[in-house]
Amino acid sequence: MEIDITKPHIGRVYDYVLGGHHNYDVDRRAAAAIMNLVPTYPKWAKLNRWFIQLVGQRWSEAGITNVLDLASGLPTQGHLNDYLPDARILFSDIDPVSVIYGEQILADKPNMRYVQADLREPSSLLAAAAEFFGAERRIAVGCIGIVYMMENDHSRDLLRQLHSFCGPGSVLALSFVMPRVASAAQQLNTAVAPAGIKIYPQTPEEMAALMSPWKVQECRPLVEWLDLDNFLTQEEYESSPFDALGLIAHH
Template sequence: MSSDKTKPNISRIYDYMLGGHNNFESDRRAAEEVLKVFPAYPRWAKLNRWFLQLIGEQWAAQGQQRILDLGSGIPTQGHLHTVLPDAKILYTDNDPIVVAYARELLQDTPNVTFELVDMRDASTVITMAGSTFSAERQVAIGCIGISYFIDDTNLQRLMQALHDWAAPGSVMALTAPCSNILLDDTRETVAWFKRNNAEIFSRDETILRTLCAPWKMVTFKPLTEWLDVKHLMNDADYVDNTEFNGVMFEHADTKAIEL
């Protein structure tokens, strides 16, 4: 999607769905179009953001001090730096408008960097990570609410590059719609995203395990299980367990070192 303010952008639509105010009229119009054919979209956004917060809390408890977050969007509505205030964080996004605004929001957080990077460009992602973290390569990597906009070839290339660069002990979290999400009632939404240069790629556990290798998949389960949604959401907001999954990975060589 374009960084032109007159054209919708995924990051800004996502912000709107979360109830944020960092979006433009074009994004709001696009969001309303999506809601007409797929009113559950805000639930996707909420579940992804709540999972991000949960993972951030887990990483904080584990003492993770270096965070690489891919496809970050606008860092509001409870992003990682709010639950990991002492960590060194690299946020990325491919929209110049999002990056410029994010840097304004984060100007008082010197331990947080926000860079313009398209995560389909694996070599640039690694260059930015190396520049930010230097020799300290044991990192926690977030790929929340974004991996399903990346085609198989580019996702596999990115996962391999990240694993080659990261040190043993590194971990990664991502969210992914499962294979049966592309049912008749969502095909119009998928088609809308494709028309706006943001195709959705739905993957099951086996496919995702293969594409993300050599990262070792540790946990694959519905976000509703991760989040105990029955207590967090109203009945009207309930999302079926098969709709979205939270996936945890660890570096394949993690067990070779003593943590």
């Protein structure tokens, strides 16, 4: 796998704002540029990470034994493997840095594996998942922190292929960005341009239509999921052109 450290990667930017160490100077510069326009970005990143932890806790309590996680980043402390140590978990990411370090972190866990995958072309990911899970298709899918960086056609295709791959009883956890003002997409994309990505905000209704035939069971702002209504100050919330939501959907 080739690692290009001349261009920032949003996963490594995310790692940096969460206090991680698997990032490069180019990622730190991109993070600084984003925070210059969206000072609350580290708080939104933390909410997203905490939602992963909440989902892991819920899945553990529900006795989940098979997990497919998308755009995983680094499975360090507080990731799904901490909450589901005995589950079979297939992690994935497009970033080779995450894959290389992820493989090292999971080296002594035969029930877990990390693969490189481009979610815009999910066939290789699903082939790896078919090999990993075998005939067991009752799977919990983590799709947290990724679809709002994918064009709608790619998101729709990915989610439909995942639904076809998974069997009855499967569940999906997903986070997305909801616009609060008409110019939300423009403001967000100006902010994240240094990281080389685009953001695609969705209303809850648009998101539900995009992910059909998955059926949305619960959909709420991340601060509500996490019972952190005062995490953002009133000024921070009102100055933000978007809100971050999480949902749980069933097969």
